[in-house]
Amino acid sequence: MEGGLPGIKIAIANQKGGVGKTTTAINLSAALAQKGKKVLLVDLDPQANSTISFLDLQEFDLSIYDMLIESDVHFDDVVKKTKIENLDLLPSRLNLAKLEGKLIGELDAPFRLKDKIDPVCVHYDVTIIDTPPTLGLITVNALVSATHLIIPIQSSYFALEGTDDLLETIERIKARPNPQLEVLGVVVTLHDRRTTLSRDIHDQICQVFGDKVFETTISKSVRLEESPAYRESIFTFAPASSGAIEYANLCDEVIRRAY
Ligand code: ATP
Ligand code: MG
Numbered sequence: 001m002e003g004g005l006p007g008i009k010i011a012i013a014n015q016k017g018g019v020g021k022t023t024t025a026i027n028l029s030a031a032l033a034q035k036g037k038k039v040l041l042v043d044l045d046p047q048a049n050s051t052i053s054f055l056d057l058q059e060f061d062l063s064i065y066d067m068l069i070e071s072d073v074h075f076d077d078v079v080k081k082t083k084i085e086n087l088d089l090l091p092s093r094l095n096l097a098k099l100e101g102k103l104i105g106e107l108d109a110p111f112r113l114k115d116k117i118d119p120v121c122v123h124y125d126v127t128i129i130d131t132p133p134t135l136g137l138i139t140v141n142a143l144v145s146a147t148h149l150i151i152p153i154q155s156s157y158f159a160l161e162g163t164d165d166l167l168e169t170i171e172r173i174k175a176r177p178n179p180q181l182e183v184l185g186v187v188v189t190l191h192d193r194r195t196t197l198s199r200d201i202h203d204q205i206c207q208v209f210g211d212k213v214f215e216t217t218i219s220k221s222v223r224l225e226e227s228p229a230y231r232e233s234i235f236t237f238a239p240a241s242s243g244a245i246e247y248a249n250l251c252d253e254v255i256r257r258a259y
Pocket of ligand 2: 021045047049131
């Protein structure tokens with residue numbers, strides 16, 4: 001890839017629910033694809049929200065669960081094209097919730113995703129991995145496989161609650177299975193510039209994460225909430241909206257930091 005190494009893998013993680021992981025995963029993937037990067041979006045959440053943002057559940061048979069569990073199910077059997085040029089998707093289903101139970105006692109359990117996607121990720125400029133709101137085996141698979149991590153933090157009271165646990169998990173993964181893992185940045189989401197509370201929380205997040213905090217913050221926007229229901233990214237659904245402008249800016253920052 002122009003000006004950088006191919007095959008970077010960015011996990012989007014925060015074990016807090018509803019902080020904008022999926023919204024960031026789908027719109028950052030779409031923004032990168034629009035810029036001509038070849039992008040793979042890996043849906044590693046049993047809730048399958050990223051998948052449903054692009055595909056009907058009837059449109060695919062095998063999911064990432066089959067790929068992670070069955071030795072004879074491979075990437076090519078599962079990957080789907082989306083209607084966005086340059087954007088492919090590894091779809092998820094609710095059955096992914098069974099992964100942890102299925103892999104009890106398997107020594108390679110944390111490496112399942114890495115082993116399956118490393119050989120193919122080199123064919124993509126960027127892989128984006130959406131994760132569930134837990135720090136369990138599924139998220140560990142994402143962090144073991146990723147080269148970079150983006151942490152979305154919701155601009156709300158208790159925004160930083162739980163980040164210690166996340167940072168500790170990151171340190172443990174860096175210490176052993178994945179020393180390469182780097183926090184690419186923290187993105188403040190669901191921000192409401194008008195309130196003093198939001199501005200105070202933004203300051204607090206900057207005090208903790210310093211220059212890791214992206215300059216771009218993602219504002220609260222009804223358009224961002226609506227677009228997945230129409231199987232659209234924010235860029236086709238509401239190209240002039242604040243969400244489209246902000247996710248395009250975030251994409252530029254991601255490219256600048258990663259390459
Ligand atoms: P989960 O932990 O359940 O996977 P998540 O961290 O992936 O959640 P999202 O699904 O992206 O979070 O967002 C949670 C809800 O908030 C969704 O309904 C989404 O549409 C909405 N949302 C996300 N970002 C914004 C935003 N900037 N403005 C308005 N609504 C948003
Ligand atoms: Mg999600």
